[in-house]
Amino acid sequence: VGREHVLSAPDELLGFNTDWTGRFVGNAAAVVRPASTEEVAGVIAACVRNGWPVTAQGGNTGLVGGGITRAGGVVLSTRRIDDVRVDSAAGQVIAGAGATLGSVHERAQQTGLSYAVDLASRDSATIGGTIATNAGGLRVLRRGDTRAQVVGIEAVLGDGSVISHLGGLARDNTGYHLPSLLCGSEGTLAVVTRARLRLSNQLAARAVALFALESAKSAADAALHLRREPAVEAVELMLRLGLALVCEATGLPAPFPGQHAAYLLVEVSAGEDPLLALEPIVEGLAAIDVAVAADPAGQRRLWAYRERHTEAINTLGPPHKLDVTLPLDAFAHFVDTVPGVVEGTRPQARVWLFGHAAEGSVHVNISGLDPDDEAADDAVMTYVAALGGSISAEHGIGRAKVRWLSLNRSEAEIAAFGRLKQALDPAGILNPGVLLGQRI
Amino acid sequence: VGREHVLSAPDELLGFNTDWTGRFVGNAAAVVRPASTEEVAGVIAACVRNGWPVTAQGGNTGLVGGGITRAGGVVLSTRRIDDVRVDSAAGQVIAGAGATLGSVHERAQQTGLSYAVDLASRDSATIGGTIATNAGGLRVLRRGDTRAQVVGIEAVLGDGSVISHLGGLARDNTGYHLPSLLCGSEGTLAVVTRARLRLSNQLAARAVALFALESAKSAADAALHLRREPAVEAVELMLRLGLALVCEATGLPAPFPGQHAAYLLVEVSAGEDPLLALEPIVEGLAAIDVAVAADPAGQRRLWAYRERHTEAINTLGPPHKLDVTLPLDAFAHFVDTVPGVVEGTRPQARVWLFGHAAEGSVHVNISGLDPDDEAADDAVMTYVAALGGSISAEHGIGRAKVRWLSLNRSEAEIAAFGRLKQALDPAGILNPGVLLGQRI
Numbered sequence: 001v002g003r004e005h006v007l008s009a010p011d012e013l014l015g016f017n018t019d020w021t022g023r024f025v026g027n028a029a030a031v032v033r034p035a036s037t038e039e040v041a042g043v044i045a046a047c048v049r050n051g052w053p054v055t056a057q058g059g060n061t062g063l064v065g066g067g068i069t070r071a072g073g074v075v076l077s078t079r080r081i082d083d084v085r086v087d088s089a090a091g092q093v094i095a096g097a098g099a100t101l102g103s104v105h106e107r108a109q110q111t112g113l114s115y116a117v118d119l120a121s122r123d124s125a126t127i128g129g130t131i132a133t134n135a136g137g138l139r140v141l142r143r144g145d146t147r148a149q150v151v152g153i154e155a156v157l158g159d160g161s162v163i164s165h166l167g168g169l170a171r172d173n174t175g176y177h178l179p180s181l182l183c184g185s186e187g188t189l190a191v192v193t194r195a196r197l198r199l200s201n202q203l204a205a206r207a208v209a210l211f212a213l214e215s216a217k218s219a220a221d222a223a224l225h226l227r228r229e230p231a232v233e234a235v236e237l238m239l240r241l242g243l244a245l246v247c248e249a250t251g252l253p254a255p256f257p258g259q260h261a262a263y264l265l266v267e268v269s270a271g272e273d274p275l276l277a278l279e280p281i282v283e284g285l286a287a288i289d290v291a292v293a294a295d296p297a298g299q300r301r302l303w304a305y306r307e308r309h310t311e312a313i314n315t316l317g318p319p320h321k322l323d324v325t326l327p328l329d330a331f332a333h334f335v336d337t338v339p340g341v342v343e344g345t346r347p348q349a350r351v352w353l354f355g356h357a358a359e360g361s362v363h364v365n366i367s368g369l370d371p372d373d374e375a376a377d378d379a380v381m382t383y384v385a386a387l388g389g390s391i392s393a394e395h396g397i398g399r400a401k402v403r404w405l406s407l408n409r410s411e412a413e414i415a416a417f418g419r420l421k422q423a424l425d426p427a428g429i430l431n432p433g434v435l436l437g438q439r440i
Numbered sequence: 441v442g443r444e445h446v447l448s449a450p451d452e453l454l455g456f457n458t459d460w461t462g463r464f465v466g467n468a469a470a471v472v473r474p475a476s477t478e479e480v481a482g483v484i485a486a487c488v489r490n491g492w493p494v495t496a497q498g499g500n501t502g503l504v505g506g507g508i509t510r511a512g513g514v515v516l517s518t519r520r521i522d523d524v525r526v527d528s529a530a531g532q533v534i535a536g537a538g539a540t541l542g543s544v545h546e547r548a549q550q551t552g553l554s555y556a557v558d559l560a561s562r563d564s565a566t567i568g569g570t571i572a573t574n575a576g577g578l579r580v581l582r583r584g585d586t587r588a589q590v591v592g593i594e595a596v597l598g599d600g601s602v603i604s605h606l607g608g609l610a611r612d613n614t615g616y617h618l619p620s621l622l623c624g625s626e627g628t629l630a631v632v633t634r635a636r637l638r639l640s641n642q643l644a645a646r647a648v649a650l651f652a653l654e655s656a657k658s659a660a661d662a663a664l665h666l667r668r669e670p671a672v673e674a675v676e677l678m679l680r681l682g683l684a685l686v687c688e689a690t691g692l693p694a695p696f697p698g699q700h701a702a703y704l705l706v707e708v709s710a711g712e713d714p715l716l717a718l719e720p721i722v723e724g725l726a727a728i729d730v731a732v733a734a735d736p737a738g739q740r741r742l743w744a745y746r747e748r749h750t751e752a753i754n755t756l757g758p759p760h761k762l763d764v765t766l767p768l769d770a771f772a773h774f775v776d777t778v779p780g781v782v783e784g785t786r787p788q789a790r791v792w793l794f795g796h797a798a799e800g801s802v803h804v805n806i807s808g809l810d811p812d813d814e815a816a817d818d819a820v821m822t823y824v825a826a827l828g829g830s831i832s833a834e835h836g837i838g839r840a841k842v843r844w845l846s847l848n849r850s851e852a853e854i855a856a857f858g859r860l861k862q863a864l865d866p867a868g869i870l871n872p873g874v875l876l877g878q879r880i
Contacts, residue, residue: 089768136611147617148588161852169765170799171576171833173624174848175857175875177587180620184613201670230641325609328529359610393611408614412601416864417615423859435615 001043005033005080016057016075017068020121023318023371024065024399028055028075035080037154037162037193043076044191045160048427055431056187058098058126062133063321064398066186071432078128081193086111092151092168094196097128104197113199116143120307128192134184136394138234141227141358143200145394146183152196153179158189158425168196181420186396187431189424203233207274208267208299211287212260216353219262220332222285223357226266231277235358236265236306237335242313242352246305249312255305256289264357265306267299309354313365316350320377321400322364323355326389331360334387338380342366345379361393374403381407402437441483445473445520456497456515457508460561463758463811464505464839468495468515475520477594477602477633483516484631485600488867495871496627498538498566502573503761504838506626511872518568521633526551532591532608534636537568544637553639556583560747568632574624576834578674581667581798583640585834586623592636593619598629598865608636621860626836627871629864643673647714648707648739651727652700656793659702660772662725663797666706671717675798676705676746677775682753682792686745689752695745696729704797705746707739749794753805756790760817761840762804763795766829771800774827778820782806785819801833814843821847842877 007013008030017026034040047054053073060067069075081096084103088111095104101115102123108115117130119137129135131153136145154164155178163178182190213219216239223235240259247254255263264285270277275294282290293299313319326334339351342364352365366376381391385407397405406414417436422428447453448470457466474480487494493513500507509515521536524543528551535544541555542563548555557570559577569575571593576585594604595618603618622630653659656679663675680699687694695703704725710717715734722730733739753759766774779791782804792805806816821831825847837845846854857876862868 134613134617140610145611147620157852157856161855163850163853163856165849165853167767167828167830169767169830169833171580171585171765171796171801172830173574173832173834173836174830174845175624175837175853176629176860177574177620177624178853178856180587180617180623181860183620184615184617189616325611327607327609356611361611388607390607390609390612390614392613393609394613396613397615405614409605410603412597413603413605413615413618415601416597416603416618419863419866420616420621420860423863424856426859 001032001034001039007031016060016077019065019068020061021063021314021318021321024068026068026070027072028069029072031075031077033077033080037156037164040076040156040191040193041160041162044156044158047074047429048160051427051429053429053432054191056128056132056191058129059100059121059124061121061125062129062398063323063395064400066133066396066398066431066434067129068399069431070399073429076191078126078191078193086113086199087168088113090168091199092196093199094166094194095127097126097193097195099127101125101127101130108199109202112202114202115197116149116200117146120310127195131183131192131195132185132187133394133396136356140356142233147180149198150179150183150195151198153182153192154194155182155190155192158427158430166194166196184396186398186435188421188435189430191430203269204271205274206267206269206299207278208265208293208302209278209282210255210291210302210305211264211266211285212256212289213262213264213287214260216262217332217336219264220335220357223264224328224331224360226281227358229281231268231270231274232266232358233269234267236355237357237362238263238265238306238309238354242309242354243305246308246312249315250308252304252308255291260288265302306354309352313352313367316367318371320366320369321395322366322377322380323393323395324364324384324389324391325359325361325393326384326387328360330387330389334389335362338364338383341379341383342376346373346376349376397435399434402435441472441474441479447471456500456517459505459508460501461503461754461758461761464508466508466510467512468509469512471515471517473517473520477596477604480516480596480631480633481600481602484596484598487514487869488600491867491869493869493872494631496568496572496631498569499540499561499564501561501565502569502838503763503835504840506573506836506838506871506874507569508839509871510839513869516631518566518631518633526553526639527608528553530608531639532636533639534606534634535567537566537633537635539567541565541567541570548639549642552642554642555637556589556640557586560750567635571623571632571635572625572627573834573836576796578676580796582673587620589638590619590623590635591638593622593632594634595622595630595632598867598870606634606636624836626838626875628861628875629870631870643709644711645714646707646709646739647718648705648733648742649718649722650695650731650742650745651704651706651725652696652729653702653704653727654700656702657772657776659704660775660797663704664768664771664800666721667798669721671708671710671714672706672798673709674707676795677797677802678703678705678746678749678794682749682794683745686748686752689755690748692744692748695731700728705742746794749792753792753807756807758811760806760809761835762806762817762820763833763835764804764824764829764831765799765801765833766824766827768800770827770829771797774829775802778804778823781819781823782816786813786816789816837875839874842875
């Protein structure tokens with residue numbers, strides 16, 4: 001890769017060995033920055049020969065320690081593989097793993113199309129990272145997660161062999177579907193170097209409304225009602241203390257004169273008049289207060305209350321970040337009761353809830369805890385599983401949640417995962433300790 | 441499974457040992473008909489102990505010999521596992537592998553929803569079979585293939601272990617995505633016993649039009665133009681001889697007074713007035729003739745010309761059935777030239793083209809050839825691959841296309857498939873000879 005693309009000085013390594021939340025600190029001995037799939041294959045082959053662990057890293061915005069290694073070896077940064085090319089005839093884009101989500105959005109928009117996956121860290125998060133975690137983000141309700149967009153993939157497997165199937169044909173059943181298998185595999189099966197992604201038509205005219213509601217439970221109930229409205233593209237839940245913290249930490253003005261127990265941010269998209277599409281929703285919700293934005297600048301201002309939650313919570317020190325999905329009929333009950341579950345375990349903890357309410361999904365952040373004190377995490381995870389929910393909605397298992405995987409997956413399933421891992425990474429060098437922990 | 445559900449008399453086996461086209465004849469020694477996942481696990485475990493091959497079979501409507509075994513052993517019929525339950529709150533259905541596609545459609549419709557995958561053999565084809573082949577069908581353009589619908593799966597792996605993850609949560613990243621991996625794996629990794637599938641809203645009001653066009657090439661060009669019209673749900677190509685054969689073999693009346701070189705069947709769906717949505721399409725196409733149906737009975741009559749192609753072609757003897765996708769910019773050229781490629785190789789062959797033109801996909805049926813004479817198949821496959829296309833759009837590789845897989849997939853990819861196969865079916869008893877042939 002060239003000497004200048006191997007970093008090994010302690011100060012150069014620091015940023016690659018510490019995750020975005022500051023909770024996970026790794027011990028990679030070097031960072032290698034290949035510029036092509038061939039160079040990635042060369043790096044992997046060298047690591048196989050030497051038995052060095054390889055941890056792929058994109059924008060390092062992951063939230064479960066999946067891009068941080070504690071097994072030594074090298075961090076393989078994909079950031080230099082950042083080419084983006086739109087195939088407008090097919091309505092698809094081919095992007096290098098190191099391209100940021102934001103750069104893909106920009107290129108898609110230039111050709112009158114859009115990429116469905118969007119999240120707050122769009123200017124740092126990479127395509128490779130969003131594939132490794134099967135990122136969901138803000139528009140899963142109508143447009144699906146990352147796996148639903150990946151139509152072709154190029155990657156280097158754990159034995160150094162290169163697979164590349166980037167034709168993007170609409171119908172193509174010629175073997176096992178490696179794009180779907182690698183999507184969500186958290187760097188444990190292969191290093192993804194390039195992908196072909198489905199693009200969508202640009203959203204029709206949009207309107208955004210922020211509703212103030214009288215309780216977390218009524219907001220959660222309302223969100224599940226809203227998911228059936230065809231014009232609704234996103235429904236995001238926030239609570240009183242979270243919104244107040246966002247305003248305090250970022251200097252944003254409060255959206256309403258008073259504070260309220262819960263808030264729903266609702267985005268609608270409609271061919272004709274999106275404000276008209278909002279009307280029955282406003283009437284149906286009977287909210288305490290509502291702020292509506294039809295112009296892009298106003299919409300960005302309302303979205304900022306939601307998107308700046310992570311940043312605001314981080315000002316309180318490294319949080320424990322949980323990210324769960326509940327069965328729809330258990331969601332409102334969970335939102336209502338989970339703060340009590342945490343406080344019953346660790347009275348000093350503060351709980352922050354926000355997220356993708358229309359899908360029964362919510363980010364549970366906990367601050368005020370020692371990074372290694374997992375009692376509250378354990379209580380929440382056990383509670384989620386008891387209600388039939390998923391302990392990882394979209395962040396993945398990483399290192400942070402390995403110990404709870406068996407709450408959701410049977411021994412037979414975890415054993416099958418282990419055999420798949422061994423099939424594609426026989427030397428066990430790819431991201432050891434992540435997803436499957438030390439079990440294999 | 442009970443003695444009455446093990447068939448071994450030659451006349452009982454005949455239907456399970458012969459595929460729908462009559463081209464593939466197998467040699468299973470018995471048919472076993474389990475009624476539950478547990479019984480499937482018991483059957484697989486017994487086969488592992490005895491080294492007996494197991495070929496899963498649903499409706500036996502596959503077209504590439506994937507449900508027919510030439511390795512002896514047992515055919516495992518899933519037909520008795522045919523429960524169907526709609527979860528209307530989640531907008532999903534849980535269906536046994538042996539449920540027919542038609543029964544899932546019926547149950548979905550009863551609750552005001554619909555299942556996106558539809559194909560002509562809907563009343564025989566099973567959910568398990570459509571998952572094994574990742575069936576596409578008639579509405580892939582807007583609603584995706586089977587893989588896009590499968591949100592949860594229950595299956596018995598090749599070692600007899602049961603995996604079951606049927607919660608169907610919208611966001612759930614807890615390990616490798618087995619539903620996507622098993623979808624399209626053609627019974628070589630596991631026997632799928634049950635799935636949770638995404639349902640869609642019912643199509644808005646529809647209209648169907650049949651256009652007569654002056655050449656195959658102009659019809660193919662027009663199809664690719666139509667894929668960009670938002671109201672268009674399906675565009676199916678037919679040619680002069682195919683439509684004439686359908687009328688002759690089935691007794692359907694000719695759609696137009698004269699015969700024409702090519703036909704496009706176009707279905708539109710629009711909230712308000714679908715006939716209005718058809719108007720610009722009719723104007724833009726400048727067809728020789730057009731027949732329009734706004735009522736369901738009339739629409740079924742027009743669809744019948746397309747759907748009864750397979751049945752009509754079968755009256756000429758077992759055809760060779762190829763099923764390919766071309767890059768969009770090569771599609772019209774392929775449609776125009778592939779009959780010459782076949783006739784150049786086997787002058788006595790007759791070529792029938794029909795299929796999903798909006799996605800660059802077409803069924804190439806060849807009649808008048810000995811079942812084992814693969815020279816024309818080889819010429820077509822080589823031609824498709826040279827143009828950058830897929831040798832299997834939606835039928836799968838089965839037994840019929842094993843020898844051509846390497847035209848589309850590299851040695852590294854096929855080796856990875858083999859290692860995945862070994863990971864989930866270590867004894868190699870599941871559908872030996874299918875997809876990967878004898879290579880593993």
